[in-house]
Amino acid sequence: MRVDHAVRGIGKTSLLREGERVMRAARIRTVWVTANPDESLARAILAKLPAAAGAEPSRAKAIAELVESATLSLGVPGIVTAEVGVKRRNATVPASAAEAFKASVIATTQAIKDDGGTGLAIFVDEIQSADRESLRVIAYAWQELASERPGTPAGIFAAGLPNSAEAIASAVTFAERFDYRALPTLEDKDVALALVTPAQEADVQWAPTALRLGVGSARGFPYKVQLIGHEAWTAAGWPDRGGIIDEAHVRTGLTAAEEQMRELFRARWGAATRAEREVLRAIARLGGHDVKREDLAGALGTSTRAISGPRARLLQKGIIEATRFGYVSFSVPGFAEYILETEAE
Numbered sequence: 230m231r232v233d234h235a236v237r238g239i240g241k242t243s244l245l246r247e248g249e250r251v252m253r254a255a256r257i258r259t260v261w262v263t264a265n266p267d268e269s270l271a272r273a274i275l276a277k278l279p280a281a282a283g284a285e286p287s288r289a290k291a292i293a294e295l296v297e298s299a300t301l302s303l304g305v306p307g308i309v310t311a312e313v314g315v316k317r318r319n320a321t322v323p324a325s326a327a328e329a330f331k332a333s334v335i336a337t338t339q340a341i342k343d344d345g346g347t348g349l350a351i352f353v354d355e356i357q358s359a360d361r362e363s364l365r366v367i368a369y370a371w372q373e374l375a376s377e378r379p380g381t382p383a384g385i386f387a388a389g390l391p392n393s394a395e396a397i398a399s400a401v402t403f404a405e406r407f408d409y410r411a412l413p414t415l416e417d418k419d420v421a422l423a424l425v426t427p428a429q430e431a432d433v434q435w436a437p438t439a440l441r442l443g444v445g446s447a448r449g450f451p452y453k454v455q456l457i458g459h460e461a462w463t464a465a466g467w468p469d470r471g472g473i474i475d476e477a478h479v480r481t482g483l484t485a486a487e488e489q490m491r492e493l494f495r496a497r498w499g500a501a502t503r504a505e506r507e508v509l510r511a512i513a514r515l516g517g518h519d520v521k522r523e524d525l526a527g528a529l530g531t532s533t534r535a536i537s538g539p540r541a542r543l544l545q546k547g548i549i550e551a552t553r554f555g556y557v558s559f560s561v562p563g564f565a566e567y568i569l570e571t572e573a574e
């Protein structure tokens with residue numbers, strides 16, 4: 230079970246979609262689910278297994294039955310928690326639910342193999358929003374599956390916000406089956422490739438100065454690479470074969486790209502409470518990157534304890550990230566400049 234985590238706009242969904250293409254090319258059947266707090270993730274996965282298993286009638290019937298019994302053993306998210314009304318951190322999973330989930334996965338994988346496929350890949354996007362019961366059921370099922378049948382060609386590939394590991398750990402006490410990986414921002418050479426390759430396919434070149442400007446402005450953030458590429462292309466008038474994207478096009482494109490980034494920042498700032506804004510402002514003044522907790526408290530004239538509430542909420546919202554222990558950074562480049570500019574107005 231792999232979990233890739235990063236802030237919004239880093240390319241997690243794109244990465245999973247690419248994984249889906251790669252798996253399909255290897256005749257691995259895929260299931261895709263986007264987790265959300267109002268739906269049972271385990272149920273949503275179960276509901277998609279029969280279609281992945283193939284159409285052979287007796288197999289289809291057997292899998293439909295397994296899936297149904299697994300589904301029945303699961304609670305309805307929200308309702309159960311509301312009824313119980315207590316922290317369910319250490320609640321045990323009905324072993325039957327995990328057993329039934331595991332049985333459904335094994336039967337599906339077997340049916341896929343008999344149907345000419347090579348395995349099963351389950352993709353879960355936005356895993357930080359998954360309901361706790363599902364996380365427990367899936368983790369137990371996978372643990373059992375891995376120890377009982379280590380060679381089973383089935384995998385779960387998940388992606389989510391930086392708080393994914395925390396969200397999973399709060400539901401599952403043993404989470405060593407999860408293989409976490411933080412997605413880094415892009416290196417400049419990869420940003421250059423992302424800009425140049427699609428243009429080359431249309432026989433359009435980026436002038437070297439234009440490329441330098443575009444790469445420098447993206448600062449490794451894929452969402453911005455996307456904006457810059459699109460806006461420069463538009464500024465160049467959707468060039469024909471043999472066309473050139475020059476520095477002036479990129480400059481014009483950057484103005485449009487920056488405006489869209491400002492919209493993102495406006496929304497984030499608008500949704501922040503007063504206490505959060507004070508913390509954001511202080512982070513911005515301290516440079517926006519790798520700001521030490523003590524320095525932040527110092528700048529606000531208070532204790533590290535006093536800022537822990539707003540700090541936790543900003544982390545939760547994905548506006549800041551804990552780049553290393555005791556340090557925070559803005560998750561999107563340019564936010565510090567935005568805050569300082571807006572303040573100066």
Ligand SMILES: Nc1ncnc2c1ncn2[C@@H]1O[C@H](COP(=O)(O)OP(=O)(O)O)[C@@H](O)[C@H]1O
Pocket residue numbers: 235236237238239240241242243244423451452453454455
């Ligand atoms: N490797 C990449 N290079 C360039 N642009 C990318 C890359 N990965 C993603 N993008 C673009 O960045 C934006 C955000 O990607 P997305 O996968 O939706 O991110 P996330 O799921 O992390 O929020 C999209 O417009 C996508 O096309």
Ligand SMILES: [Mg+2]
Pocket residue numbers: 241242243354
């Ligand atoms: Mg996404």
